[in-house]
Amino acid sequence: MDNKRIFLSLPKQSGFEEKYIQEALKGSWITSGGPNVDDFESKLEDYFGNTVSIAALNSGTAAIHLALILLGVKSGDEVICQSMTFSASANPIMYQGATPIFVDSEIDTWNISPEFLEIAIKDRIANGKKPKAIITVHLYGMPYKIDEIHAIANHYGIPIIEDSAEALGSSYKGKKCGMFGDFGVLSFNGNKIITTSAGGALVSYSNGLKEKAIFYATQSRDNARHYEHSEVGYNYRMSNICAGIGCGQMKILDKNIASRRAIHDFYVNIFQDINEVTVSQEPNEDYFSNFWLTTILIKDDCDKKLSREVLQLAFEKANIESRPLWKPMHLQPLFLNYPYYGKKVAEELFEKGLCLPSSSTLTDEDKNRIEEVIKTFFN
Secondary structure, three states: OOOOOEOOOOOOOOOOHHHHHHHHHHOOOOOEOOHHHHHHHHHHHHHOOOOOEEEEEOOHHHHHHHHHHHOOOOOOOEEEEEOOOOHHHOHHHHHOOOEEEEEOEOOOOOOEOHHHHHHHHHHHHHOOOOOOEEEEEOHHHOOOOHHHHHHHHHHHOOOEEEEOOOOOOOEEOOEEOOOOOOEEEEEOOOOOOOOOOOOEEEEEOOHHHHHHHHHHHEOOEOOOOOOOEOOOOOEOEOEHHHHHHHHHHHHHHHHHHHHHHHHHHHHHHHHOOOOOEEEOOOOOOOEEOOOOOEEEEEOOEOOOOEOHHHHHHHHHHOOEOOEEOOOOHHHOHHHOOOOEEOOOHHHHHHHHEEEEOOOOOOOHHHHHHHHHHHHHHHO
């Protein structure tokens, strides 16, 4: 049996990427912006039903940063952020000199807890600092508790930046993730459901906000014959080459989502009789996850020598990549001294959780190797 490395999440090519790249090279559009960027934005807006305006950027992190700027977040402000996430959700808060306020997860979706979100808001207001924004995350493609979270945010008049970096194609009650917040954020990093090699996008309901985001993303160049700058700008615009890859990738987005969901079903079937493992699932029919990554929780059992770490080592011995869940932000050295509201849900998820290989390119042989490791380990 071939022992090639099985990776956690690799991109799948549609075969159309090269056409768009060649057109960019032929027209010498090998810089930021350009026809492919406009086309990619149009394709994304069409995918979302042409009810939103989308600015293509060089990363999802840039999109979060621009969303904070557009919401007026400044030094000294406070921004609430889901603790169970990748650091890119929280780092832009620091870019603005603002203070991150971290909130624990709830166990159903592993996303931000409505209970502790409201506790955090009330306490910050009591301390004289009403949060300027809330950054929510659809972890591993699973929608957060949208009705509850947005009811709280609306009650206190706090805008939401919806981090959908892992959730392109996921939906809640039939509405696509990325369309619920005041701003939505997408990522097209090389490990995402589709890729532009590196890239992201900012989603809003205003073409004016889209244009303002593009203004900031292109060094805030004023409308003048010469280079005139009245505001701080950033080099955040997506390149025409990267956008060409994205245009080709859009052709297989739905297929990739179907593949990831089929891979999730593959794992559900394997673990159905293994009592020590719980596979992440949609809470009810309102939730539709793209299952960007299939994730599991493993019950520690000292007698059977079972744990997340031991299973990960077994995969690694077979040259198969797996990865612990995100380490919560409030446990990270960078953020240890910032406020945290919650108990230990996120901590326990981190201690027991593992991400499994979920590439849309997984072959039957890959699946057989994965299944063999799992069955050998638990038997």
